[in-house]
Every structure is written in structure tokens, then in C-alpha cells.
Amino acid sequence: MKDHSVKLKLLKTLSDGAFHSGESLGAQAGISRAAISKHIKGIQEWGVDVFRVQGKGYQLAQPFILLDQTTIQQQVDNHVEVHPVIDSTNQYLIEKTATIEKGSVCIAEYQSAGRGRRGRQWLSPFGTNLYFSIYWRLEAGIAAAMGLSLVVGVAIVEAIQNLGIEGVKLKWPNDLYFEDKKLAGILVEMSGQTGGAAHLVIGMGMNLLMQDKDKNIDQPWTSLSEVIGNDQIDRNQLVVSFIKCLNQSLKDYELNGMDGFVERWNKVDNFLDRPVRLIMGDKEVEGIERGIDSHGGVLLETADGIKSYIGGEISLRRND
Structure with a gap:
């Protein structure tokens, strides 16, 4: 190395x-x-x-607070590793699922090969954003993991709210938004055998202090500094809040599945009751978004009534 x-x-x-x-x-x-x-x-x-x-x-150009492993570790029970430079926090944990403990966290200042959904590159400049992954073992298996990215999204928004920051919402199935601009993305990668436990690596990349020069993203984006109106972000305390809320939400999900999370999601759904367009490969469906159902599907009201849509290739775009 x-x-x-x-x-x-x-x-x-x-x-x-x-x-x-x-x-x-x-x-x-x-x-x-x-x-x-x-x-x-x-x-x-x-x-x-x-x-x-x-x-x-x-x-x-702007001062920043470096991530400090000791500061974070003193406040949580999870095993935490902070890496200044890494290829990908998700990939690091994926390669260690056989040996690491449930709840292990990997955070980095800089990713050389960060990725988002469908293999997209995630821009990862040093020290200005947050690259975070947590490993979770789900004994109920892969089939029980449906809807997990929605649970993670709810946990992250609630962690931000716990720090007194309001206005952050969710875009189905795995993005955080603020004023219709992307703030963060969530990537859940899983492995396991039929009848066995599911090994889940949950990754998140959040824009904290992104600059215009970093803008090679193909959609409107924002940073947490814009959300709160200044660049004084204590990333260490942000991480602690994320870990605590994720621990609780993932434990709740293990015990009760999506029960309770549907209501929590719909409270912060960025597109609730708004006209949207669902894109599924070459197919598009337009209608009014009505939140999510107990299976994690997005509900769309069209002339044919309300239907649930679910699947990894579905994306959601504004239609107003």
C-alpha cells in the first residue's frame, strides 16, 4: 500500500x-x-x-475537519475504521465479510474507485464529502432484505434531523434530496446462499462541501453546507449520528420488517403527491406518486388506479 x-x-x-x-x-x-x-x-x-x-x-481554499477514528470510536460500540485513502469503502467491507463483526464501519477521506448504483462512478474528492459503509448480517436471508435501502434512507434522514437539520427528504429508492437536488446516494450490496444469512454492505456517499469545479454529475446536486447555510460541518459527529441511527433502524427492521418504516418514509418523501415519471428500461409510466408500500415498492396513481412498482432498474424523475 x-x-x-x-x-x-x-x-x-x-x-x-x-x-x-x-x-x-x-x-x-x-x-x-x-x-x-x-x-x-x-x-x-x-x-x-x-x-x-x-x-x-x-x-x-477552505478549512475542514479531518475524520478522527478515536473521536468516533469513543462514542459508538461498532468497530470503526477510518482510511485516509481507499479504493471503495463498500469494496473494502465486501472483501472482509467472512471475518468482520456485524456493524463494522469503514469511512474514508478519499475514494479512488467510488461507485454508485448500476456501476456508476461516485465522485470522491478528499475531505470535502463523506464516504461511509457499514456491514450487517441479516439472519433471515437475502429475500428478507427487500426494501432495506429504504430503511437506510429513513435512518440517515432521521440522523440528520437529530442534529437539528431540517428539509432533507428521500427520493425512491435510494437518494437523499434537498430542494429537489441530490444530496446523497445509498448503495446496498448483498451476498449469501439460499437458506443462509445475507451479508449486506450498505454504502453512502454524501456531498458535504462540494465545489462547482467538482460538478461532473448528470443531475442537479447540492451539499450539506448549502442545506445548513455554512461550511462548519463536524463530520465526526455526523458519522456518530449516522451509526447510532443505522444501528437502531437495522435492528428494528430485523424484528419487524417494513412495519413502521412506511409511515416514516412517507413523512419525508420528496415526491409525495407530485406528478412523476417512472422509467423502466424502454418503458415509462406517468402518474401521481403516493409514497411506498409495505414491500418497499413505489406507489403510482394513474388512470388505471394505484399500482406498486419495484425493481432495481426503476428510476424516478420529476414530471412537473
């Missing part, structure tokens, strides 16, 4: 948002100013804006 210790040490110093000269950074790291310049370029390749001003030194 490549050693990123120097880059991480530089980022920790620069994270205060102040100017730091190449000479002082080099003295702290025990390397030359030329080597500092090389490492700064590597940091910029991670998607971090670092400016250099003659006579002043280097400065981050």
Missing part, C-alpha cells in the same frame, strides 16, 4: 485554513521545499484546492 503519511501530515497542518510556508512545512515533515511542492501536487490530484501565494506559502 502506498505511503500517504507526508500528504496527510501536510493536510493536517493546512486544515486550519491559514497560510504555511514551504519552508515551515518542510521543517515539520523533515523534507525539502521541492519535495513539499511535489506532495502538494499529489494532494491537488485528490481534489483538494491548495493555493500558493508568493511570500506567504500554501493555504487551503
